[in-house]
Amino acid sequence: MAKYLVIVESPAKAKTIKKFLGSNYEVIASNGHVRDLPKSQMGIDVDNDFEPKYITIRGKGDILAQLRKEVKKADKVYLATDPDREGEAISYHLSKALKLDDKKYKRITFNEITKNAVKNSIKQARDIDMALVDAQQARRVLDRLVGYKISPLLWAKIKRGLSAGRVQSVALKLICDREKEINEFIPKEYWTLSAMLVPEKAKRSIEFKYMGNGSDKEEISSRAELDHIIETIGKQSFQIASIKDSERHKKAPLPFTTSTLQQEASSKLNFATSKTMRIAQQLYEGVEIKGRGSIGLISYLRTDSTRISDEAAAAAKDYIIKNFGEDYTAGIPRADKPGKKIQDAHEAIRPTDITLSPVVIKDQLSREQFRLYQLIYNRFLASQMAEAVYSIKTVKAEAAGYRFQTSVSKIAFAGFTTVYNVDNEKSEHIAGIKDLNEGDLLKLEDFDEKQHFTQPPARYTEALLVRTLEELGIGRPSTYAPTISTIQNRRYITKENKKLYVTELGEAVNQIMEQAFPVIIDVNFTANLESLLDKIGEGAIEWKVVVRNFYPDLDAAVKKAESELQSIKIEDEVTDEVCDECGRNMVVKYGPHGKFLACPGFPECKFTKPFFEKTGVPCPKCGGDIVIKKTRKGRRYYGCINAPECDFMSWAKPSKEKCPVCGSYMVEKGNKLLCSAENCGYSRDNTEKEKQA
Structure with a gap:
């Protein structure tokens, strides 16, 4: 009876695939790459048309020896590494390291590790795609x-x-x-203004936000402009100018690509990109599910496509109809238009079995696996559901030619937001707004004014x-x-x-x-x-x-x-600081965390100490020197040399000058000096820098 050998990268993947194939198949992991460029040298022969020099990776000798034994026993070898450029390259290097005969081996790929996908891949076995290998x-x-x-x-x-x-x-x-x-x-000042207006037959006020005196929304740029608006309106009554009822349709999100998964996992789960990919790899390769063994829960995780298979779309539609109703299906779900930068080689990231909801298998997953699987599952399910519909009431009031507006939105049809809310949008309620009519007069209770400053990128x-x-x-x-x-x-x-x-x-x-x-x-x-x-x-x-x-x-x-x-001879910068052990003038060196002071007598003298670069600015609190410091993680800030006795610190570079308005210390921002006080806002050109320039 024929004997077949399947080679994958990881033991988890091998375990999942093994149960889909019969006893005639042996599945072994290579544990990733087996050949690579050497670490001790460049490994590229520039004079020989850039021919790369590949060597066996240290520590892979035993694995290759075991693989060679299994290759001798097998009638056919299937290289089943990941379905991307890197996976193709691993298969290529395996074929070279194991000296496989072209007739004896084939390449197989699958976008998901399920029984059908694995068995179909063997039926569609092919040669190694050298174009993909060359790209890698x-x-x-x-x-x-x-x-x-x-x-x-x-x-x-x-x-x-x-x-x-x-x-x-x-x-x-x-x-x-x-x-x-x-x-x-350089932050710029602006103000927001709200009018608290009371309808004639109501007890509570309703907040109307200032919109301007033209057709477009206008910004209030100064206190003087704000005072002029309030003075012009005076004690005039406000009148409802228009009431408009409308609908807003919100489209379902697209299923995840690698990039959008990393972004959403960072935003919603606080996962680093490396953590997201590590856990997604576990979900792809296989997780032990009670009664079903090791199962690959998601499709391949490295993709830039939002496309999904017809089978996956049909299964999702049946599931949505059964659990939510016909109205919640999307008809024909939208797909992202393929752009120039999209390879579209694989489907979007999705669950391999829509019936395996996160709640059903929660107990078999680690907490992190569950959270990421739930995010992927809900996003995919939402992508196949109908859009959400919001009913919106917009009320505009006028006084002295100035427009103020309030609006309220209510979910008319939840659609995809039943399972996945992108912006955490909720229905709003404002008491008394439904009783308003055009022409109604509103009494001004008070103005609510707030000063703001624009924020940096x-x-x-x-x-x-x-x-x-x-x-x-x-x-x-x-x-x-x-x-x-x-x-x-x-x-x-x-x-x-x-x-x-x-x-x-x-x-x-x-x-x-x-x-x-x-x-x-x-x-x-x-x-x-x-x-x-x-x-x-x-x-x-x-x-x-x-x-x-x-x-x-x-x-x-x-x-x-x-x-x-x-x-330009690179010399170490010599300082006035003297070595505590041998008396030499210390020099500035770079370490993993930045600059530090070291004795030039190294290796005889190994004395070092922190390097603090003085700014020439006195501390606003105690008068000591302000120096450049770094946080434990390497971020730069300005602090007092007398720390910890003095706790002064600033992210922006302090100036010697004081603010003429409030007396606080000033900080440098580009070619400007800004007051450090949060609510002051005073700024001016930095003439010292201009003179130096």
Whole structure:
């Protein structure tokens, strides 16, 4: 009887697949990659048309030995690694490492690990798609060239052990650019005004918000403008100008892609992108369900498509009719239009069995698995349901030519919001609004006025960074999580309260990259390179053509940077601080957390201490020196050198000047000086900077 061998990446996946296949099949895991470029050298033969040198990964010898034994016993080998470029490359390297005969092995893929999907994949076994392998190979080679060529320059300029990556450097630049925008942002004052109006036959007032005296909504930009509006209205009565009843239809959300899953898991579950992908991988490969064994609960997790199969749509429709009613079905659910940057190789992320609701299998899942599965399940179910309908009543009142408005919305038909509410939108209720009629007079009870200041652009969160990278066409579904993890692990950025901050080390690396390698970190260049990798995967371009065109510019930029670095001798900055142990003047060094002071007598003298860069500004509290400090995670701030006795700190750089309005200390923002008091708002041009410029 024939004997078949199926090779997958992980033991969990092997366990799930094994139960779908008969006793004639042996399923073994390779535990991921078995061959890769060497770590100790670049591994790319630049002089031999960029031929990569692959070696067996350390520690994989025993696994390969076991696989070779099983290959000898088998009549046919099926390579069943993940259905993407990386999975295709793993299958290719397995075929080479195991020296498989072309006639003896085939490649199989499945978008979900279910009995039907696995058995159908064997019927549709194919050869390895070398175009996909080449696309992955090109990405690996390009990243290796960038890393091994640029990293030594970072060592010379900043410190040893640093590294640069093609996509990571662009992600770091985005975060640095946003930090610069925030630091240079000048807030602008504006006011909001509400009129508390009482209908003739009512006891309670209703809040009407100021809209302006024209057709479009207008903003109140100053206190003087606000006072003029209030003075003009005086004690005049307000009159209902119009009442409008309308409906608003809210479309169901699309099912998850890798990017939108990472964003929503971050927002709703507070999961880091790496955590989301790790748990999703577990749900895809298989979870033990009582009475059914190991089951893959979701379809493949690395996808940029919102498409779903006809079978999945039909199953969801039947489930919705049975549990919610015919009115809740969507008819023909909408699908995202495929864009230029979408590969559309796989379906959207969805449950493999719609009858396995999260509540039914909750006890068999870990808490984190349950929360993520529930998010995926509910999002998919909602995507196949009817839109929500809201009835809206809008009432406009006028006085002295100024318009004020109030509105209330009520859910007329819940539709998809029964299972998934995107914005946590609820029905609103305002007492007395339903009794109003056009022409009614309203008595002014009081005005509610509030001062506001515009806010700087939001700092990146992991979710926002993923969305931005996707919109710009940088990276692909499989790269988002490792990109963010890499720049965090290198301490180029840090995360506090979900927000990403650039560290001093990250700023230094980005500065070098901007000066010496502007093309490498150019957003458009990187996005164009991604599209070329897609074309390699489609078989439209030969992978070495892309590398041949890329390398000369990189090589020229590296040589130019090397010559500039050689002409500028990089010396350690000598300070006035004296070594406590040997008396030498200490020098500034870079460590994993940024700058520190070290004795130049190393290794004989190993004394170090924290480095505090003085700003020349006295502390507003105690008069001590204000110095640049860093939080435990590497975020920069300004604090008093006398800490902990003095607790002064500021995220913005303090100035010597005092606010002429309230007397608080001023802070620098770009070319402006702003009062640090939250409710003051005084600002002016920073003349000191202008003179220096």
